[in-house]
Amino acid sequence: MNNIELIKQIVKRLKKFSWLIVIIAVLFGGLFYFIAKQSVMVFTSKSTVFPLNSSSDNSVSSSAISNILGLSDAPKSFSGEASINIVELATSRRTREAVANERVPSLKNKTIAELLLEEHNKHTGFMQNEAIDIKKLDSSDIINVASSMLKGGFTAKINKNGILELYYSNSNTDIVKKVSYVFIDKISEFYIDLKKKKAQIDYEFAVKKADSLFNVLTALDKRAIQLDETTFFTNTELKRFNIPKINLDQDKSTVQSQYYYAVNNREAAAYKLQKETPIIEPLDKPEGPYEAASKSTNMYAIIGLLLGVFIGIILVSWKIISNYLGDELNKAIEKAAKPKAEPQPEVAKV
Template sequence: MDKIPVQSDELSLKDLVGKIKEWKNYLFSKWKIIILIAFIGAALGLTYSIIKKPIYKATLSFALEDEKSGGLGGALGLASTFGLDVGGSGGGIFEGSNLTELFKSRSMVEKTLLSPVTFNGKNMSLVEMYLEINKLRDGWDKDPKYASIKFLPDADRTKFTRVQDSILGDIYGNLSKTGLSVGQKDKKISIISIDVSSTNELFAKFFCESLARQVGLFYVDTKSKKARMNMQILERQVDSVRRELNNAITGVAIANDNTFGLNPALNVKRTPSAKRQVDVQANTAILTELVKQTELAKVTLRKETPLIQVVDRPILPLAKERFGKAKGILLGGFAGGFLTIIYLMLKRLLNYFL
């Protein structure tokens, strides 16, 4: 009985080795094309490294000290008798990651872009500087829709046209995706780092510092807004009661003048003076308490106002990242040779199956 031939692993391995040698010989036969394309890729990589502008990186870090009002429970209870809440925090809406997201918000970035700077001897907004350094206005002069558009420093954002909104939106998108990074070095430490990358060294520095300033002002104002409003209400009440007290004192003097030398038996004539005296005493007591509450509100406002301390600020010259020539040659040559090999292999496979 004839035996059925069985294909052994040795034969399969020989076939595999044969195929590998066959592919190797095929690729070696195309070495001129592979080297030519690799050389072209290296030349393109070198050209790119020369044309590619260096990226400047501005970094600013600051620490937050948000002192909570403590130990004032008994004193703050007095304010409740006037229906005022001079204690309590301004809110925890900017705690943790919420604060870092505030830096990336469109509102803060647009306020920063409208901040005034001095560039090439001219006073302009950061958005105008961005348009100038990126040469975005070069093609606008021929289009009447864009030719007259200006972004003045500290301009009223609510009066912008639809076209201005669109331009600001595009710039915000570019900056937030590629040019702006905000984060905490450590979750246990309240140190925020702002990194701004740009092909222009001055723009990176100006934008980084201005963004920190805008967010800092907004943060402090929001955190202390409640305590500031309460203090202003108390100050207005103090002024109002003081005016009433002065009027009451004047009224007592006038009433005393009218009863000067009056017969002691005519007590009815002394009634206006007595009423005014009661007003003086009542207003004095109210004013005394309100002055105490006002001073307490000032202390609370100082405690509710967070301290922002800059740790490091960007200093010229900034750190820059450059695409090196050697890196461009190596990457370009490798990419050209590798893609050429893939193309030749795919081409041969298609010809084999077709």
């Protein structure tokens, strides 16, 4: 059988069993259409966040974006100059768990974790989510499961202009809105807390130092008053009365000088604390309409039909193709097994 005969037999068989190919194509098209129908429409919100730092220094303000977003050239971890990568903070487990544990008064005061699990269980079945039994989970397990769900639906990135972009996807528009706003609030809260922690420690130390020195000054004043009252009718020229007053005046002068510098340090620490506390404001709020996405039923049906036609053609013509391949293989084996003729010796010419 040559190639032309093979093609003729395949075409003849395809015409004979064309009804079978149509049935297979329709079955696959219907299956893919059903799979697409089972998919859940997902809504995605987008919000942009920008830091507003209080700084009068032009050099500082020009590098405010790169500093707050952790885009400095050299890593400076565990140092006073280290910057915080806000993308890592936004996608961290700490932030996700804080979001999952937040209650939403407008949605029956349920936590976001409970809302996510309830929404998850609304879409269970064939080619959908696997049901989660909330009753068997304790509070910590619910938070962990919800945190994993948030990880799959939340994305944070920095665009080319240095603006933080937040995306969140879910099948419920109310959950999309509330979760997006809570993410912005938690990211701002955690970032500000981390940013000002060192400045807060310095400020508290400066306040305690100034208060301590003020208490020492108060105690020295009381000793001076007591010394005056006890030496009212005494001769102040005597050393046993004069030296304690001189020493007391020297101590008070020293403490007053320290207190002066401590007050200045306290005011400087307060200014630094205010300077290190950024204000994070959303430029684009996560309000609707949201971007909706779902599997296209028409596209899936067309793909199913084409796949069904291809499988139907293979099944119908497989017998002819297998016979042809078998014949060709046998011919090759026979040709390889046939002994070659030995060359005849040449007769020398006289």
